[in-house]
Amino acid sequence: MALTDLCNGILARGVVGTDDVLALRRVVFDEITVTPDEVEALFRIDEGTEKRVPEWRAFFLEAMTDWLVRQQEPSGYITPQQADWLIARIGADRRVRNGTELELVVRALELADEAPASLSAFGLSLVTRAVVENDGRISADEVQRLRRLVFALSGPGRMAVTREEAAALFDLNDATRGRDNDPGWTDFFMRAVANAVTAAAGWAPPDREESLRRQRWLADPDDGIAEAAQRTRDPIPETATDRQTWIARALEWALRDPAEAVFEERLESRTQAASTAAPVNGEEARWLIDRIGRDGEFDDNERALIAFLREIAPTTDPALQPLIDRLAA
Template identity: 30%
Template sequence: MTTHFTELAKRAAADGQVSTAELLALRQQGWGDGIITREEAEALFAVNDVLTDRDEEWCDFFVEAIGEYVLNGTEPRLQCSEAEAQWLIDRIDHDGVVENLVELETIVRIVERAQNTPVRLKDYVLAQVEREVLTGIGPTRCGGALCATHIASAECRIIRRVIFASGGHGPAAVSRFDAEMLFRLKDETLAEENAPEWDDLFLDGVSNYLKGFTLQNAQLDHDRALELQAFIADSKPNVARFMGRVAKEVPNAANHFGKVFGRKNAGPSFAERAEAGAEITDHEQEWLEKMIDADGEVDELERRLLARIIEEG
């Protein structure tokens, strides 16, 4: 199946475009055995590299197929390993930049769909978008036609999708890296007319980081997910061992088990834990002061951020 698929891909790439019939044949061959292999994924990248026109049908297929290989090519499903993330970055970044929007969309969709992705993959996407904003050149920039420091709607949408993605730092959890990137973009574009979405993106992202959601929603890494999957697949699981390991991995699990088995929950409620997580710590306050002082002034967006923090307690 793989050999036939690769030959089809080579023929489709020969003239720099993929016809409807060729795309249908690639779909049939690619999904015929239910998986996309490394060789097939490499063949699709080779096609995408030489296309002169990437229409919507091709983009949808490419994003879907590469995502299937990265997330479901190996167990556990919907997990992206360090090796897979590095392969994807190397394949896209072979000349130092993301060449086209379909490649950028491919990574964004993987981060969105995944239960877990390495930090380097998410940070790579954000670094590409930041570069586009500061240079005015890149897949979202129509060849640099826009002002070099103008944050466009397309970039706002990509940043929001990535920093709040389930496969990022955690579901709806903004990391310090994300928050500092938002501050850098704000400082560089204060005098520019940015997209209407930018203000809310900055405020939502930084306030999310300061609330400490990253600690509450931290994800399992790829190796730990593999270990847990193997444990669950054990044909003779030991219930006591299972309960002990879960309690060790998730300290609050005892409270949930207590509800199930009728024991009184003596721990703090979810609301109480959330309220505690939302408090701004001394460390976070010091970080915020440093970020606000970076450009020597308190600008309008920073005033609105401080007002939101005070309003939300």
């Protein structure tokens, strides 16, 4: 059955059943890759049906992350164009679908090596909207989703929390003050904000252009594996066993330069992180003082944050000491 017919039939019923998911899988993965038309059709089904079997969510997320993360060259890089399209597409109907659309943003950031910062910021805004528009409290699921967002590998902080993400968490804390939030929110909030002012960013993968360059190098018959094979200076052996050894040696030469480059990048980044991760400096202290007292009130979560900072960064900028003395007493 054609995708259009399947989509129209499901929308007419308003229900996605198990047989529908199986039929959609056959169509969408028939040629392995997911097309933009198929992506749009799946969004229409997700938005236009009231009842969906659990298998639908798994299929929707699998197809969408394939298209976003795995099918572009090089694999693992979400382009700015894709991020802009996804943000616009999810925001088109002004509704937040936690189980599919929001989870798609989080999972894509977890799976990708690199993604635009705008996508992470959009994910945080969706969680905030979901909290405020529903019952106004932060649930355990939402705490876990926030944790996955801010520590995603492809996030702007590279598994560290950025100043912008910390500011968004402060806004969410202000908006839910006095609510029956999950107890895990306090622990996550204080650790995430403390991370933003004390930790260095983690290792970042090569950018998309550099990754493409390395991929082209490996595939180049004149300057990739073939050229590396010549470096072995050995003729191609006649026996199958010896040929396998020769091929393995050639591949080792071919992959040596990129592998060593990536290793050196990781090592340099870790060394830099170790040397730059330090107690709260003057600029960070001023930001924290301004942000933590912006609404004129100090709640238990902010007190926990200051107590935590006093514990993990006992040597800090003097500007922060009065706030520490006031809130962590």
